[in-house]
Amino acid sequence: MNNLFQKLVNLDRRYIYILVSLAVIIPLLYPLYIEINISPAVQNVYDTIESLPPRSVIFLGMDFDPASKAELYPMAEAILRHAFRKNLRVIGMTFWVTGTGLGEKAFADIAKETSREYGEDYVYLGWKAGGTSLLILMGEEGIPSAFPVDHYGKDTASMPVLENAKYLKNIDYLVELAAGSTLGSYYYYGKLKYKFKMGGGCTGVMAASWYNLMKIDWINGFLGGLRGAAEYEKLIKMSDKATKGMDAQSVTHMLIIMMIILCNIAYFIGRAKANQTKGGNNG
Amino acid sequence: MDSSALIGIWIAAGLTLFMYSSLYKDNPFFRFGEHLYLGLSVGYILIRVIYSNFIATLYVPLFEERDYWLIIPSILGISLYTRFFSKLAWISRITFAFLIGFGSGLGIPRIIAGGVFQQIEKIITPLGTQLTPFEYFSGILIVIGVFSVLIYFFFSWEHKGLVGGVSKVGIYFVMIAFGASFGYTVMGRMSLLIGRCYDLIDYSSSKYYYATIVLLVVIIAVLAVYELVLKKKEQPKT
Numbered sequence: 001m002n003n004l005f006q007k008l009v010n011l012d013r014r015y016i017y018i019l020v021s022l023a024v025i026i027p028l029l030y031p032l033y034i035e036i037n038i039s040p041a042v043q044n045v046y047d048t049i050e051s052l053p054p055r056s057v058i059f060l061g062m063d064f065d066p067a068s069k070a071e072l073y074p075m076a077e078a079i080l081r082h083a084f085r086k087n088l089r090v091i092g093m094t095f096w097v098t099g100t101g102l103g104e105k106a107f108a109d110i111a112k113e114t115s116r117e118y119g120e121d122y123v124y125l126g127w128k129a130g131g132t133s134l135l136i137l138m139g140e141e142g143i144p145s146a147f148p149v150d151h152y153g154k155d156t157a158s159m160p161v162l163e164n165a166k167y168l169k170n171i172d173y174l175v176e177l178a179a180g181s182t183l184g185s186y187y188y189y190g191k192l193k194y195k196f197k198m199g200g201g202c203t204g205v206m207a208a209s210w211y212n213l214m215k216i217d218w219i220n221g222f223l224g225g226l227r228g229a230a231e232y233e234k235l236i237k238m239s240d241k242a243t244k245g246m247d248a249q250s251v252t253h254m255l256i257i258m259m260i261i262l263c264n265i266a267y268f269i270g271r272a273k274a275n276q277t278k279g280g281n282n283g
Numbered sequence: 284m285d286s287s288a289l290i291g292i293w294i295a296a297g298l299t300l301f302m303y304s305s306l307y308k309d310n311p312f313f314r315f316g317e318h319l320y321l322g323l324s325v326g327y328i329l330i331r332v333i334y335s336n337f338i339a340t341l342y343v344p345l346f347e348e349r350d351y352w353l354i355i356p357s358i359l360g361i362s363l364y365t366r367f368f369s370k371l372a373w374i375s376r377i378t379f380a381f382l383i384g385f386g387s388g389l390g391i392p393r394i395i396a397g398g399v400f401q402q403i404e405k406i407i408t409p410l411g412t413q414l415t416p417f418e419y420f421s422g423i424l425i426v427i428g429v430f431s432v433l434i435y436f437f438f439s440w441e442h443k444g445l446v447g448g449v450s451k452v453g454i455y456f457v458m459i460a461f462g463a464s465f466g467y468t469v470m471g472r473m474s475l476l477i478g479r480c481y482d483l484i485d486y487s488s489s490k491y492y493y494a495t496i497v498l499l500v501v502i503i504a505v506l507a508v509y510e511l512v513l514k515k516k517e518q519p520k521t
Contacts, residue, residue: 017306024473024480070478071471097331098324129336136389149339188393204471208463215425216405218397225467226474245477252473 005266016259023255027247034250036243041214042231044221045175045199046082052172054087057165059196061176061186062094062103068179068203069102074229074242075177075201076106082236084114084121089161091143091171093125095134095182100127104151119159126151135189139168169194176200176219183210187218201228289491296486296494299479300502310509312502428456 049058060079064072083090094103107124116122125147128134137146143166144157156162164170168190176183176198183200191198197220202210204225213219223232226249229242301316341357344350359378365371406429414422434446435453442450487495 014306020476021480024477025484028477028480028484067475070481071474097328097335100331127331127335128340129332132389184398188390188397192393192397204467204469204474205464207467207471208460216401225470226477227470241478241481245474245481248477248480249470249473252477253470256469 005269008263008266009270011263019255019259020252023252024248027251028244031244032247032251034247036227036230036234036246038231038235039224039228041211041221042223042228042235045079045201045223046221046232046235048173048197048199048220049079049082049086049088049175052086052088055089056172057089057091057161057170058083059168059171059174060090060092061174061178061182061200062092062099062106063096063182064102064177064179064203065096065098066102070245071203071226071229072177072179072201073102073106074226074240074245075223075232076103077110077240078229078232078236078238078242079175079177079201080106080110081114081238082232084110084116085236087121088172089165090122091125091161091165092122093147094127095131095185096179097127100151119154119161121161123156123159123161124151125156132185132189135168135185139190139194142166143168167194168196171196174198177202178206179203183213183218191218284490292486292491293494293498296483296491297498297502299483300495300498303479304502304506307506310506312506427452432456 052058058079060076060083062072062076080090090107092103092107094100104124104126107122110116111118111122125143128147130137130146134146143162147156150156150159171194174186174190174196176186178200179202183202186198190196198218199221200210200219201223202225204227207222207224207228210219210222210224214222223229226242226245230246233240233243298316298319301312302320304310305313341353345353345357359381362374362378365374406425431449431453433453435442435450435457437450440446483495485491487493
């Protein structure tokens with residue numbers, strides 16, 4: 001038994017990688033359908049979008065890149081699905097140049113799925129340099145001034161999707177999907193002055209700190225990591241990648257918890273044994 | 284499926300496996316993938332900046348629409364590059380002064396109002412309002428947490444006696460916060476792994492001509508040969 005614990009403490013990390021890989025791959029191949037509970041933070045985002053009347057305008061900030069795609073892309077898809085089903089208008093843009101293509105793909109795929117029309121129901125502004133200056137420009141001079149042409153080079157001023165929604169103050173709800181610090185930009189240079197409602201989604205790494213932002217009313221709710229995306233998929237009754245991923249997530253977490261407990265037991269037993277030997281030698 | 288999409292999927296599957304091959308040990312596949320990723324990222328950003336920024340917002344308005352006001356920011360922008368020439372580097376300070384002045388003027392009042400004051404206000408006010416017992420308890424806990432953590436990071440007093448006791452409470456709050464963050468970080472990292480595994484499983488279907496399986500076998504075979512060759516080279520000649 002002691003030998004087994006000793007081996008556990010000195011386990012080659014590659015075995016751990018294999019175990020984690022199996023814990024991820026097997027549930028993806030054979031889903032367990034573990035129950036997902038909805039948290040108030042996610043419910044708030046859903047309720048806000050649900051309460052908007054048809055043709056209201058949502059602004060979707062898609063500030064992520066391929067490195068954070070696994071967590072934030074399913075959120076983008078779920079929110080777009082919800083908005084398009086509710087016949088809302090959506091304006092999308094990104095501050096992350098490396099995420100431009102992801103935003104474009106999410107809009108194109110979900111618009112096709114829900115039969116939405118470009119320019120009429122949604123517009124993808126894409127990426128443009130300028131950072132916070134762009135937000136100030138969108139607030140003061142209007143969205144067509146900041147983006148005279150959209151991601152595809154089309155003239156934005158005449159688009160029906162922007163009718164009565166040319167300025168940030170006209171936005172009914174802004175959802176910021178952030179893998180970095182762009183939520184602060186939207187808040188300081190947007191919401192603070194133009195008073196629109198704001199919600200969001202973030203990577204798991206950032207989720208703990210976003211509860212604080214909810215507490216101080218920067219946002220009214222948020223989707224944290226893959227779990228947040230899965231909760232939203234459950235709310236819109238359309239299980240997709242995030243829901244399937246949650247099984248793998250739960251199994252992996254169980255594995256990690258078990259390994260932490262086992263290795264700690266092994267470590268303490270090993271230490272007690274070493275102390276005993278030391279005491280015996282001294283005696 | 285058209286051939287360009289299929290090629291893209293095979294490349295994506297291959298490069299993902301290349302990156303994960305580092306879990307075994309450092310190898311040429313991983314190094315190739317890493318360098319390619321860096322090169323492509325920089326190249327992509329450069330092209331996007333040139334087309335979406337330089338051409339769309341400077342070249343076209345200035346030379347085709349004759350908006351001559353743009354000459355001023357262009358000169359300011361170009362002057363940033365004088366940093367590369369020691370004798371002319373002072374010129375860049377004009378642009379930096381403008382950027383820092385503009386950024387600070389715009390940012391500081393908003394950040395203080397929206398970040399500092401709002402946070403303080405939200406910590407203090409709930410205790411004076413109508414709350415449920417749980418909200419009241421939660422509010423008190425937040426006040427104790429903020430106060431004790433601030434004391435922990437206050438170094439003008441020696442941390443002993445009452446101050447030491449309060450700062451110790453602060454340590455526990457900081458530890459709990461780090462624990463929560465770490466838990467979420469593990470979840471985030473696992474999510475990224477799940478995302479890639481999901482794609483790899485998807486790409487191993489007949490629809491994509493078993494891309495993942497074929498590439499995995501090839502990579503393992505090449506790595507095995509590479510290891511054998513390496514071992515033979517390392518063996519001393521007798």
